[in-house]
Amino acid sequence: MRPTVRFLSDELLATILGEARTLLSKLGVEIHNEAVLTLLADHGAKIDVENRRVHLKGSLIDQALASVPSSFALYNVLGEQTHDFSGSNIHFTPGSAAINVLDDETSTIRTPDTRDYIRYAQVVSRCEHIASQSTALIPADVHERISDSYRLYLSLLFCEKPVVTGAFTIEAFPIMRDLQLAVRGSRESLAEKPLTIFSCCPSAPLKWSDVTSQNVVDCATMSIPVEFVSMPLAGFVAPVTLVGSLIQHTAETLSGIVISQLTRPGTPILYGGSPAIFDVRYETTPMGAVETMMIDCAYNEIGKHLGIPTQAYISLSDSKQLDAQAGLETSMGATLAALSGINNISGPGMLDFESCQSLEKLVLDHEICGMMLRMVDGIEPRDDVPALPRFEELIADHHLLISEHTRRHLRTEHLFPGPVIDRANRARWQEEGGTSLRQRAHREVERLLGEFEPSRLGVDVKADLTERMTVEARRYGMDSLPRCDA
Amino acid sequence: MDTLSDLADGVVNGDESKVSALTAQAIDTEGSAKRILDDGLIRGMTIVGERFKAHEIFLPDVLMAAKAMYVGLGLLRPLLIEENVDSLAKVVVGSVQGDLHDIGKNLVGIMLKGAGFEVIDLGNDVSPSRFVEAAKEHDASVIGLSALLTTTMPVMKSVVDEVRSQGLGDRVKTIVGGAPVSEDFARKIGADAYGFDAANAVDKVKTLVGKN
Ligand code: B1M
Numbered sequence: 001m002r003p004t005v006r007f008l009s010d011e012l013l014a015t016i017l018g019e020a021r022t023l024l025s026k027l028g029v030e031i032h033n034e035a036v037l038t039l040l041a042d043h044g045a046k047i048d049v050e051n052r053r054v055h056l057k058g059s060l061i062d063q064a065l066a067s068v069p070s071s072f073a074l075y076n077v078l079g080e081q082t083h084d085f086s087g088s089n090i091h092f093t094p095g096s097a098a099i100n101v102l103d104d105e106t107s108t109i110r111t112p113d114t115r116d117y118i119r120y121a122q123v124v125s126r127c128e129h130i131a132s133q134s135t136a137l138i139p140a141d142v143h144e145r146i147s148d149s150y151r152l153y154l155s156l157l158f159c160e161k162p163v164v165t166g167a168f169t170i171e172a173f174p175i176m177r178d179l180q181l182a183v184r185g186s187r188e189s190l191a192e193k194p195l196t197i198f199s200c201c202p203s204a205p206l207k208w209s210d211v212t213s214q215n216v217v218d219c220a221t222m223s224i225p226v227e228f229v230s231m232p233l234a235g236f237v238a239p240v241t242l243v244g245s246l247i248q249h250t251a252e253t254l255s256g257i258v259i260s261q262l263t264r265p266g267t268p269i270l271y272g273g274s275p276a277i278f279d280v281r282y283e284t285t286p287m288g289a290v291e292t293m294m295i296d297c298a299y300n301e302i303g304k305h306l307g308i309p310t311q312a313y314i315s316l317s318d319s320k321q322l323d324a325q326a327g328l329e330t331s332m333g334a335t336l337a338a339l340s341g342i343n344n345i346s347g348p349g350m351l352d353f354e355s356c357q358s359l360e361k362l363v364l365d366h367e368i369c370g371m372m373l374r375m376v377d378g379i380e381p382r383d384d385v386p387a388l389p390r391f392e393e394l395i396a397d398h399h400l401l402i403s404e405h406t407r408r409h410l411r412t413e414h415l416f417p418g419p420v421i422d423r424a425n426r427a428r429w430q431e432e433g434g435t436s437l438r439q440r441a442h443r444e445v446e447r448l449l450g451e452f453e454p455s456r457l458g459v460d461v462k463a464d465l466t467e468r469m470t471v472e473a474r475r476y477g478m479d480s481l482p483r484c485d486a
Numbered sequence: 487m488d489t490l491s492d493l494a495d496g497v498v499n500g501d502e503s504k505v506s507a508l509t510a511q512a513i514d515t516e517g518s519a520k521r522i523l524d525d526g527l528i529r530g531m532t533i534v535g536e537r538f539k540a541h542e543i544f545l546p547d548v549l550m551a552a553k554a555m556y557v558g559l560g561l562l563r564p565l566l567i568e569e570n571v572d573s574l575a576k577v578v579v580g581s582v583q584g585d586l587h588d589i590g591k592n593l594v595g596i597m598l599k600g601a602g603f604e605v606i607d608l609g610n611d612v613s614p615s616r617f618v619e620a621a622k623e624h625d626a627s628v629i630g631l632s633a634l635l636t637t638t639m640p641v642m643k644s645v646v647d648e649v650r651s652q653g654l655g656d657r658v659k660t661i662v663g664g665a666p667v668s669e670d671f672a673r674k675i676g677a678d679a680y681g682f683d684a685a686n687a688v689d690k691v692k693t694l695v696g697k698n
Pocket of ligand 1: 229
């Protein structure tokens with residue numbers, strides 16, 4: 001049996017969905033993009049032109065929901081499948097788009113550069129429990145207009161895993177598309193084997209900006225999967241109650257689904273989000289708050305009810321350093337997400353309200369992810385019955401350390417986290433240096449970097465990526481890209 | 487407690503009907519509208535600001551107090567004009583071009599209003615020239631810029647440069663803020679101030695206009 005957790009009764013879930021649909025038809029959603037307004041009008045949506053509000057009827061929502069794929073897969077740069085977004089399968093991905101990196105040597109934050117990004121991509125490539133990379137940092141040593149596409153470029157060059165990413169502007173999309181085409185070779189094979197997921201955010205409450213709604217359309221046109229990242233902030237730009245925020249999240253996400261599915265029916269999507277409660281004491285959006293996690297798990301139930309794979313920003317922390325708060329908030333979120341069966345769990349490595357990545361935290365979180373993946377495998381009988389022979393063996397031999405049953409199941413039944421998580425007894429721990437978690441994490445980062453093996457993506461493809469990125473950089477006045485040897 | 491202390495207390499507790507009644511009473515009994523403003527309404531908001539900073543009260547309490555203060559201010563306004571009291575300093579705020587994040591900026595605007603400033607909110611995705619034009623049009627003393635993306639931070643410098651190049655630097659001060667922005671960045675681009683949160687922004691704006 002897969003262990004699971006539920007927050008919504010069937011009745012409450014139906015109520016939330018019903019209220020969200022009423023909001024969309026009666027109040028409508030504000031859309032600041034002419035092409036999207038036209039698209040929706042062409043499909044019979046009622047438009048209040050002056051206020052740019054689109055009223056979405058139930059039938060239009062149902063039409064869109066009917067074409068959403070109930071599952072899809074992701075593939076790495078070599079075209080090998082890495083993800084199966086279906087049922088309750090879970091996959092972890094690092095928290096995306098941090099403003100800063102936490103520098104372990106100085107314990108201070110700073111803006112990341114190309115070198116930081118490469119180190120990040122190299123570490124992720126060695127983390128077996130983290131299935132995809134995200135474009136987790138924004139390198140500051142390139143022109144800001146290419147900083148979103150440049151991180152995708154570095155990711156494709158240095159790590160084979162598929163990428164969770166997003167564009168900051170409408171203009172950035174073409175190069176981000178072309179980089180993917182360079183890897184896959186054609187539009188058709190990119191559609192057949194998706195390489196990236198783009199995060200597209202509505203603005204609370206019930207609004208789509210020009211940029212983000214255009215991103216939805218552009219992705220759909222290319223069959224690039226999208227995760228909708230609605231962010232109601234409970235108590236500020238959303239009702240203070242969890243149910244109220246869920247109604248808003250549902251309405252915002254459904255409106256995104258309508259835009260994507262009307263653009264191209266069948267576009268793969270993740271029913272995602274990054275809601276939070278708003279902490280009125282500090283004016284912050286705590287991702288480590290238990291209520292934030294409850295909203296995440298609950299909207300996952302709504303997405304699942306609609307038959308759509310899901311995503312959430314849930315295994316991360318608001319702490320400013322790698323401390324007990326960082327560990328507890330991250331593992332609390334990861335546990336709830338895993339039990340809920342959220343298909344794409346975003347967060348590892350992230351601190352400080354989604355604004356700071358730490359490689360040392362990433363390798364700790366990697367071990368948490370491993371434990372979660374083990375947990376959802378559940379408790380299953382493995383040659384356990386009849387029990388009698390095994391207990392006869394135990395009583396006869398006084399232990400089962402070298403029993404055939406132990407050797408067969410040890411490495412699947414037990415996970416061996418470490419070296420960041422410490423399980424030595426005190427004397428051995430002392431003898432091995434009496435290290436702190438932070439020291440072990442730092443050592444692990446260096447070890448993984450030392451083990452890095454270059455991506456097996458073809459040399460010619462890598463050269464093509466560099467050529468395309470360089471041309472893009474020249475458009476913004478950069479003669480060349482920062483040095484990086486793939 | 488005298489009427490004005492009582493009025494300040496009404497503001498602190500966000501009690502609109504008390505503020506309304508006491509402002510009306512004070513208009514009859516106190517001679518000067520300016521005194522009612524300073525020793526009643528603004529004093530109340532100053533206490534609120536201090537308690538907020540000390541984490542004794544939370545944001546909704548501040549907003550309730552500001553709302554109550556504006557009820558009193560509405561009654562006082564005609565008298566303030568008669569008394570020729572300087573109108574409140576004006577602050578133009580907005581999120582810079584390319585940036586759609588406006589929650590922090592909105593909060594700064596709300597808190598500035600609560601502290602008695604007149605706020606002209608230009609919304610989000612605001613171009614440098616619109617900031618400068620609005621400051622000129624409204625005769626604002628301060629331009630407040632917010633950016634949440636590392637990619638839009640450079641626009642802040644364009645605004646600061648434009649203020650200078652149009653020779654407005656003495657009259658119009660600039661303050662910047664937002665998650666990726668720092669004191670150091672503010673100094674580098676030549677902004678006059680940096681605010682790390684809304685209450686801090688209010689303090690800095692007060693200093694910029696010489697009210698601290
Ligand atoms: C005038 O003087 C002053 C003085 C002080 C000032 C000031 C001005 N302005 C602010 N302050 C200060 O006082 C305020 C009160 O204390 C504070 O304001 P803040 O704004 O910091 O605090 C608010 C009260 C609460 N905080 C917030 O509202 C921001 C929270 C986070 C999670 C966030 C949100 C909510 C949103 N987002 Co976005 N978002 C993130 C944010 C992560 C973070 N930690 O900042 C950030 C900033 N976003 C990011 C991104 C990538 C994006 N977002 C996007 C969209 C959105 C939403 C629309 C969903 C939503 C904004 C809704 C809205 N109406 O504003 C997109 C942006 C599109 C665009 N062109 O702008 C998009 C590009 C995502 C996409 N692919 O579509 C990241 C930035 C990456 C970077 N390096 O630049 C990000 C760090 C999250 C992440 N890790 O992905 C202080 O900074």
